[in-house]
Amino acid sequence: MAKQKLTYATLTADEGIHPEFEAALGRVESQLGGHYPLHIGDMEVTSELGEFTKVSPIDRRVVIGHFQKATSEHAREAISLAKASFQTWASTDWKSRLLIARKIRDEIRAQIFELAALMTLEVGKSRFEAIAEAYEAIDFFSYYLRQISSSDYFETKLKSPVPGEKSLSVLRPHGVFAVISPWNFPLMLANNMAAGAFLTGNTVVMKPSSDSPLTALKLYDIYRKAGVPGAVVSLLTGPGGNFGAEVTKNPEVAALAFTGSKDVGMNLLKTFTTLQPWPKPVISEMGSKNPVIVSDKADLDKAVTGVVRAAFGFQGQKCSAASRAYVQDAVLQSFLEKLVRMTNELKVGDPRVKENFMGPVINEAALQKFRSAVGAAEAAGGRILAGGKVLNEGDLANGYFVQPTIIADLPPTHSLFKEELFLPVLLVASYHSLEEALKLANDTEFGLTAGIFSEDPGEIDYFFNNIQFGVCYANRRGGATTGAWPGAQSFGGWKGSGSTGKGVGGPYYLLQFMREQSRTVVAETKK
Numbered sequence: 001m002a003k004q005k006l007t008y009a010t011l012t013a014d015e016g017i018h019p020e021f022e023a024a025l026g027r028v029e030s031q032l033g034g035h036y037p038l039h040i041g042d043m044e045v046t047s048e049l050g051e052f053t054k055v056s057p058i059d060r061r062v063v064i065g066h067f068q069k070a071t072s073e074h075a076r077e078a079i080s081l082a083k084a085s086f087q088t089w090a091s092t093d094w095k096s097r098l099l100i101a102r103k104i105r106d107e108i109r110a111q112i113f114e115l116a117a118l119m120t121l122e123v124g125k126s127r128f129e130a131i132a133e134a135y136e137a138i139d140f141f142s143y144y145l146r147q148i149s150s151s152d153y154f155e156t157k158l159k160s161p162v163p164g165e166k167s168l169s170v171l172r173p174h175g176v177f178a179v180i181s182p183w184n185f186p187l188m189l190a191n192n193m194a195a196g197a198f199l200t201g202n203t204v205v206m207k208p209s210s211d212s213p214l215t216a217l218k219l220y221d222i223y224r225k226a227g228v229p230g231a232v233v234s235l236l237t238g239p240g241g242n243f244g245a246e247v248t249k250n251p252e253v254a255a256l257a258f259t260g261s262k263d264v265g266m267n268l269l270k271t272f273t274t275l276q277p278w279p280k281p282v283i284s285e286m287g288s289k290n291p292v293i294v295s296d297k298a299d300l301d302k303a304v305t306g307v308v309r310a311a312f313g314f315q316g317q318k319c320s321a322a323s324r325a326y327v328q329d330a331v332l333q334s335f336l337e338k339l340v341r342m343t344n345e346l347k348v349g350d351p352r353v354k355e356n357f358m359g360p361v362i363n364e365a366a367l368q369k370f371r372s373a374v375g376a377a378e379a380a381g382g383r384i385l386a387g388g389k390v391l392n393e394g395d396l397a398n399g400y401f402v403q404p405t406i407i408a409d410l411p412p413t414h415s416l417f418k419e420e421l422f423l424p425v426l427l428v429a430s431y432h433s434l435e436e437a438l439k440l441a442n443d444t445e446f447g448l449t450a451g452i453f454s455e456d457p458g459e460i461d462y463f464f465n466n467i468q469f470g471v472c473y474a475n476r477r478g479g480a481t482t483g484a485w486p487g488a489q490s491f492g493g494w495k496g497s498g499s500t501g502k503g504v505g506g507p508y509y510l511l512q513f514m515r516e517q518s519r520t521v522v523a524e525t526k527k
Contacts, residue, residue, distance in 0.1 A: 289420050
């Protein structure tokens with residue numbers, strides 16, 4: 001087993017990962033194509049709506065598996081079971097839950113290469129990105145285990161002004177959490193939300209994206225193997241509409257945790273708020289349109305590397321991906337020359353091949369969105385400096401492959417500067433002053449990640465004090481806007497990028513899954 005790696009650079013330098021990954025890839029490929037039930041409590045359930053088939057974006061001829069189309073009734077049944085088991089699970093000694101969490105962490109570590117290989121096949125992630133995601137899930141548990149233990153399960157003694165009173169603040173779970181997870185980080189983000197909920201005493205009904213159901217099912221299997229009771233975590237696959245319609249109106253649902261698009265997230269939030277009998281928490285992370293500012297005081301080689309990795313890593317399909325670059329006019333031409341050169345050197349192809357930096361986009365809809373975005377840019381007078389084409393010949397004919405694309409000369413007011421594409425498309429514009437750059441960067445409804453490249457400490461301070469984004473980086477060669485890690489960078493957005501402003505992997509994340517109770521005991525006075 002390779003030692004844990006915390007950076008992209010050190011991971012890619014470790015030759016030891018490749019034999020283990022490739023062996024795991026062969027094992028996973030030999031097991032594809034199965035038929036999978038819903039998991040409701042301890043029951044394995046098939047649906048009267050039948051199955052849907054998930055294929056690999058690398059090659060549509062590769063069938064990942066066949067999965068059940070859950071109905072609203074299935075969701076209702078899972079919620080009812082979760083509600084019935086809540087008090088028992090909430091009353092379970094928190095140290096017992098931590099023992100389960102350690103077993104989950106250790107099992108993810110034991111299966112790290114199988115999980116990474118599955119993510120490569122299911123969503124098209126390179127081996128480096130996939131292995132890093134599995135390591136991140138491991139570190140998630142390690143970080144939160146320390147946090148819970150050191151806080152004595154979030155109990156704080158308070159002082160009362162009244163003699164004889166003993167006051168205590170405790171955090172208690174809410175109840176049933178509905179967890180809706182995305183396909184782009186199918187292990188890490190599903191685990192963040194689900195484990196965050198059940199570690200703190202809640203029960204969970206999970207619904208993964210239909211683009212990544214098998215990774216979620218493997219995570220569920222790990223939960224059960226580690227000792228999570230069936231009634232505590234159920235897992236449903238299938239249409240999001242059926243699940244969303246039930247969880248937003250069902251009064252037995254105590255809270256929602258969601259990661260996905262802003263449109264879906266806002267609709268869930270508004271519907272849940274409207275249909276529930278009282279205010280209930282919604283923990284949502286909803287994507288972004290992330291800017292990078294490159295100053296004339298930047299190290300351009302560092303900036304180009306950071307922008308390329310952030311814009312085109314995992315095909316730009318990260319909510320943290322850099323999609324806008326604002327470059328000071330004095331260095332624009334030099335920056336673009338270096339940027340285009342490095343981008344053109346990126347290898348696009350089957351992500352099972354270690355030399356390929358970029359794999360496929362997730363599905364046909366993403367492919368068509370890429371075509372539309374490039375067409376819209378060209379129609380508006382934009383210059384395609386690199387890429388711009390769909391790759392559909394030879395070994396790539398049966399997948400969803402596109403080139404990493406750089407577009408210049410669009411006005412900053414163009415819709416492509418506003419819309420989250422979730423694609424390997426980077427828009428570049430110039431600016432004159434840092435004040436102008438910040439105005440352009442903040443001119444968005446989103447606010448997740450942002451970066452700057454400048455060797456001037458004053459410019460960096462100005463950036464941090466004026467940027468309206470939740471996760472901010474300066475001079476990050478490894479990824480201008482990407483690469484948050486548990487315990488190092490809290491990952492949460494402002495404005496339309498999140499509902500709470502408290503980030504994953506940070507000191508406040510677990511607190512969102514609980515509510516405060518003040519407890520006061522008055523000591524008996526002697527007569």
